[in-house]
Amino acid sequence: MAKIVVTCQGQSLDDKVDPRFGRAANFLVVDSETLEFQVLDNSATNSMAQGAGIQSAQTVANAGAEAVLTGFVGPKAFQALNAANIKIGQGLEGVTVREAVARFNAGEVEIASKPSREGHWR
Amino acid sequence: MIIALASGKGGTGKTTVCASLVRIWDKPVQAVDLDVEEPNLALYLKPELSGRLISEMEIPVSDQEKCTACGACSEICQFKAITVLGEYLLTFPEMCHGCGGCLAVCPEGALSLGARELGEVLWGQAGEIDFLMGRLRVGEAMSPPLMRDVKKRLDSSRDVIIDAPPGTSCPAINAVKDADVIVLVTEPTPFGFYDLKLAREAFTPIGKPMGVVMNRTGFGDAGAYDYCRATGLPILLEIPYDRRVAEKYSQGEVIADALPEFRGRFIELAARIRELAAGDLKEVSNG
Numbered sequence: 001m002a003k004i005v006v007t008c009q010g011q012s013l014d015d016k017v018d019p020r021f022g023r024a025a026n027f028l029v030v031d032s033e034t035l036e037f038q039v040l041d042n043s044a045t046n047s048m049a050q051g052a053g054i055q056s057a058q059t060v061a062n063a064g065a066e067a068v069l070t071g072f073v074g075p076k077a078f079q080a081l082n083a084a085n086i087k088i089g090q091g092l093e094g095v096t097v098r099e100a101v102a103r104f105n106a107g108e109v110e111i112a113s114k115p116s117r118e119g120h121w122r
Numbered sequence: 123m124i125i126a127l128a129s130g131k132g133g134t135g136k137t138t139v140c141a142s143l144v145r146i147w148d149k150p151v152q153a154v155d156l157d158v159e160e161p162n163l164a165l166y167l168k169p170e171l172s173g174r175l176i177s178e179m180e181i182p183v184s185d186q187e188k189c190t191a192c193g194a195c196s197e198i199c200q201f202k203a204i205t206v207l208g209e210y211l212l213t214f215p216e217m218c219h220g221c222g223g224c225l226a227v228c229p230e231g232a233l234s235l236g237a238r239e240l241g242e243v244l245w246g247q248a249g250e251i252d253f254l255m256g257r258l259r260v261g262e263a264m265s266p267p268l269m270r271d272v273k274k275r276l277d278s279s280r281d282v283i284i285d286a287p288p289g290t291s292c293p294a295i296n297a298v299k300d301a302d303v304i305v306l307v308t309e310p311t312p313f314g315f316y317d318l319k320l321a322r323e324a325f326t327p328i329g330k331p332m333g334v335v336m337n338r339t340g341f342g343d344a345g346a347y348d349y350c351r352a353t354g355l356p357i358l359l360e361i362p363y364d365r366r367v368a369e370k371y372s373q374g375e376v377i378a379d380a381l382p383e384f385r386g387r388f389i390e391l392a393a394r395i396r397e398l399a400a401g402d403l404k405e406v407s408n409g
Contacts, residue, residue, distance in 0.1 A: 048202075049201075050201055050202065050217055051201050051202025051203070051214075051217060052202075054202040054205050054212075054214065055202055057205075057207065058196075058205060058207060061207050061208060076214055076217075079212065079214075080205060080207055080212055081207075083207045083208070083210040083212050084207040084208045084210070085208065
């Protein structure tokens with residue numbers, strides 16, 4: 001089994017993937033085989049002026065995930081996730097968490113080698 | 123006396139007013155461009171620069187060998203500029219605010235002092251005017267620490283006139299907080315009014331006398347005037363909307379020199395500012 005973290009706008013497998021990584025509303029920590037999951041509230045990052053992506057990467061690393069599925073990962077979060085050896089699947093905005101996990105299981109999610117967005121500060 | 127020319131809205135005429143004001147002000151006077159993100163006072167005063175220093179901020183440099191991934195540095199950092207991920211210590215130098223907290227708490231001596239260039243401090247002479255400015259490095263996001271380095275060179279033996287950055291966030295507050303008088307440059311438009319309101323609210327807690335220069339009058343609406351009247355914010359000067367002002371400005375000229383009929387208005391503004399600072403402002407029209 002693989003433990004993967006999916007950014008989620010809500011709190012269930014049938015809610016949409018949150019396109020934002022750093023400021024995602026919630027993280028669903030999903031067992032990719034059984035689809036058992038646990039919700040991690042990520043709303044605290046919304047009050048951070050900066051560093052939300054890094055904080056989120058830390059949350060994902062602490063959850064013991066081996067992959068993260070989301071919409072976009074910025075450069076700093078990308079660097080942090082890489083340091084923690086966590087695979088990054090991007091471009092999954094618009095689909096449900098269930099669908100995102102299914103695609104990941106089917107090997108249809110490309111594991112990114114670079115961030116999909118420039119940071120907000122440039 | 124330190125006078126800061128500020129505004130909520132950008133493009134209201136801070137630099138235009140600043141350049142003219144320092145030109146007619148009794149010498150000695152020091153003109154300071156603290157709008158370090160886009161300094162442009164030099165375009166008008168055309169100083170001869172004689173000095174320059176690089177402003178830096180202290181940041182942590184990590185030694186992965188010594189780090190035990192205890193996470194103490196990561197915990198104390200409010201900006202996520204230093205983070206432990208698994209066994210790996212990551213630093214994001216561009217996010218560091220230079221507080222030194224991580225260096226103080228690291229029990230392993232795994233962090234040492236490094237530096238990040240913030241920008242430059244420049245100074246010189248524009249005729250009789252002492253000139254001082256800061257210029258933020260392109261790509262740098264934090265201007266207040268550079269502004270502090272610029273302000274170390276303020277010359278309190280003379281009057282100082284500061285061209286402040288627009289807005290109401292940290293850079294604007296840092297530019298006005300040491301001033302004796304704050305002059306808010308605005309315009310009679312809904313944008314001008316809205317941002318004047320923000321600026322007055324942001325700067326009121328600093329507790330310094332404030333007055334308004336109403337620029338480009340003769341068009342727009344009454345919002346900013348009504349606000350000044352309602353809050354007792356004195357209008358120190360009105361500059362009528364005049365195409366020639368824009369033309370001279372676009373050619374890098376100082377209005378008080380280029381358009382003699384405006385010179386008197388700036389002399390009057392200087393007198394009003396002195397009265398405002400002394401707490402005995404004579405009657406003003408207030409629109």
